[in-house]
Amino acid sequence: MTAALPTHANPAEELKARPRTLYQKIVDAHTVKRIDAETVLLYCDAHFANEYTSPQAFAGVRDRGIPVAVPDAHLCVVDHIIPSEDVSPRVIHDHASLVQAETLEANCRHFGIDAFYGPNDPDQGVEHVLMDEQGLVRPGMVVICGDSHTTTHGALGALGFGIGTSEIEHILATQTLVYRLGRSMKIEIKGKLPTTATPKDLALTVLRTISARGALGKVVEYTGEAVSQLPMEGRFTLCNLTVEAGARGALIAPDEKALDWVKAHAAGLTEENFEAMATYAKTLRSDPDAEWDETVEIDASKVQPMTTWGTSPDQATALDEPIPDPEAFQDPIQREAGKRGLEYQGLEPGRTMAGVPIQHVFIGSCTNARLSDLRAAAAILKGRKVHAGVRAQVMPGSMRVRREAEAEGLDRIFKDAGFEWRKSGCTLCLAMNGDILGDGVRCASTTNRNFEGRQERGAKTHLVSTETAAASAVMGVLTDPNTLGKL
Ligand SMILES: CC(C)[C@H](C(=O)O)[C@@H](O)C(=O)O
Numbered sequence: 165m166t167a168a169l170p171t172h173a174n175p176a177e178e179l180k181a182r183p184r185t186l187y188q189k190i191v192d193a194h195t196v197k198r199i200d201a202e203t204v205l206l207y208c209d210a211h212f213a214n215e216y217t218s219p220q221a222f223a224g225v226r227d228r229g230i231p232v233a234v235p236d237a238h239l240c241v242v243d244h245i246i247p248s249e250d251v252s253p254r255v256i257h258d259h260a261s262l263v264q265a266e267t268l269e270a271n272c273r274h275f276g277i278d279a280f281y282g283p284n285d286p287d288q289g290v291e292h293v294l295m296d297e298q299g300l301v302r303p304g305m306v307v308i309c310g311d312s313h314t315t316t317h318g319a320l321g322a323l324g325f326g327i328g329t330s331e332i333e334h335i336l337a338t339q340t341l342v343y344r345l346g347r348s349m350k351i352e353i354k355g356k357l358p359t360t361a362t363p364k365d366l367a368l369t370v371l372r373t374i375s376a377r378g379a380l381g382k383v384v385e386y387t388g389e390a391v392s393q394l395p396m397e398g399r400f401t402l403c404n405l406t407v408e409a410g411a412r413g414a415l416i417a418p419d420e421k422a423l424d425w426v427k428a429h430a431a432g433l434t435e436e437n438f439e440a441m442a443t444y445a446k447t448l449r450s451d452p453d454a455e456w457d458e459t460v461e462i463d464a465s466k467v468q469p470m471t472t473w474g475t476s477p478d479q480a481t482a483l484d485e486p487i488p489d490p491e492a493f494q495d496p497i498q499r500e501a502g503k504r505g506l507e508y509q510g511l512e513p514g515r516t517m518a519g520v521p522i523q524h525v526f527i528g529s530c531t532n533a534r535l536s537d538l539r540a541a542a543a544i545l546k547g548r549k550v551h552a553g554v555r556a557q558v559m560p561g562s563m564r565v566r567r568e569a570e571a572e573g574l575d576r577i578f579k580d581a582g583f584e585w586r587k588s589g590c591t592l593c594l595a596m597n598g599d600i601l602g603d604g605v606r607c608a609s610t611t612n613r614n615f616e617g618r619q620e621r622g623a624k625t626h627l628v629s630t631e632t633a634a635a636s637a638v639m640g641v642l643t644d645p646n647t648l649g650k651l
Pocket residue numbers: 216217244310311312313326594613
């Protein structure tokens with residue numbers, strides 16, 4: 165006869181009984197082995213590699229003469245170093261960049277990785293646009309990449325985060341990662357986002373509220389009415405920018421919208437697999453009495469069109485509010501950073517950002533270059549012209565986005581307005597391959613980083629929504645898109 169074990173002796177039962185956050189549930193489901201109180205060996209479902217951060221990792225695996233453990237779990241794309249000129253076939257002029265692109269292709273061939281998106285692949289794109297567009301990210305997955313903006317994929321309820329080169333090597337060799345557990349942070353976005361504001365404005369508001377260090381070491385979960393109302397593209401934008409607060413992940417519990425997105429994008433997903441995914445997705449939410457290390461509330465109804473005034477994404481303000489005086493900041497680090505940011509940008513406290521003259525507009529990047537972004541910009545640009553003295557460029561997030569936009573005639577609207585219609589890639593987001601601004605050029609940019617010199621030494625970047633970028637292109641000054649018809 166066997167005596168019944170007391171329930172607390174069964175770790176699996178104990179795990180299930182404890183209220184958990186969505187983050188904890190995903191980590192538990194992927195834990196191969198607990199290493200110590202702070203660290204686990206984590207199974208990763210998918211790894212995405214670009215040509216820029218992967219070469220040494222592949223070289224390490226080659227040198228040891230071992231195979232890539234699960235070749236089908238990797239997707240490789242040339243996106244960071246590829247020029248965006250509108251030529252066919254695409255040519256990489258820079259020798260070092262060409263070597264990086266060719267090395268990635270050779271590594272894929274050598275290790276039996278079929279999912280390679282080279283410069284002339286019809287579906288090439290910025291990795292964080294491409295992955296979701298190919299339906300490769302599913303709710304509950306752990307997805308990793310040697311790139312910080314992998315947090316983007318939390319929009320689908322997947323734990324996405326960036327890793328370093330030695331970790332990429334570990335993934336290639338073992339499909340696992342030695343993972344230090346993060347702390348949990350709930351950001352509840354209450355109320356409704358006004359129709360005059362966009363998800364990008366919400367994301368910049370979150371950053372301003374919690375600061376660029378506000379989520380350091382934490383995995384954020386977004387909840388609340390405004391978050392459920394966001395379309396998938398808006399959720400990608402929000403989760404993409406969350407890393408700029410230092411977050412180690414950004415999650416949104418998967419709902420019907422997330423499942424519909426996967427259904428619409430995952431080629432070959434059978435009805436049976438979809439049903440299994442949908443059933444699992446229902447369990448992917450934080451338990452009502454889960455404990456959080458930190459919680460923050462934000463009122464969505466107060467969000468207004470935003471831009472950045474400094475050189476950190478959290479140095480943001482509404483376009484029609486006065487630029488704050490950093491001298492008044494309590495935190496000495498923020499005070500110094502604010503003073504330096506304003507000085508770099510050549511701006512004074514007290515004036516509004518609306519009306520600041522710009523010479524360049526960039527619509528692109530993994531933050532805001534999906535089809536809905538291009539539609540929103542085109543709706544503003546239709547029948548209007550880019551202001552004299554402004555150079556305006558659009559780099560669709562992927563070649564598929566570009567094709568879909570062309571099928572709707574959006575390229576015509578952009579070109580008629582005076583925009584350059586380019587090909588997809590990171591390009592001007594981080595000043596690569598000749599896609600750079602001149603020294604001192606001020607740019608309204610739909611990207612996620614406004615660091616000193618990000619778009620070229622001395623160039624001034626102001627982060628904005630796609631709508632604000634389009635309106636600013638027309639006016640030649642930073643412009644709240646809601647005021648456009650009224651000016
Ligand atoms: C090049 C890469 C390591 C980097 C990142 O990690 O985010 C880049 O994509 C960026 O946006 O600055």
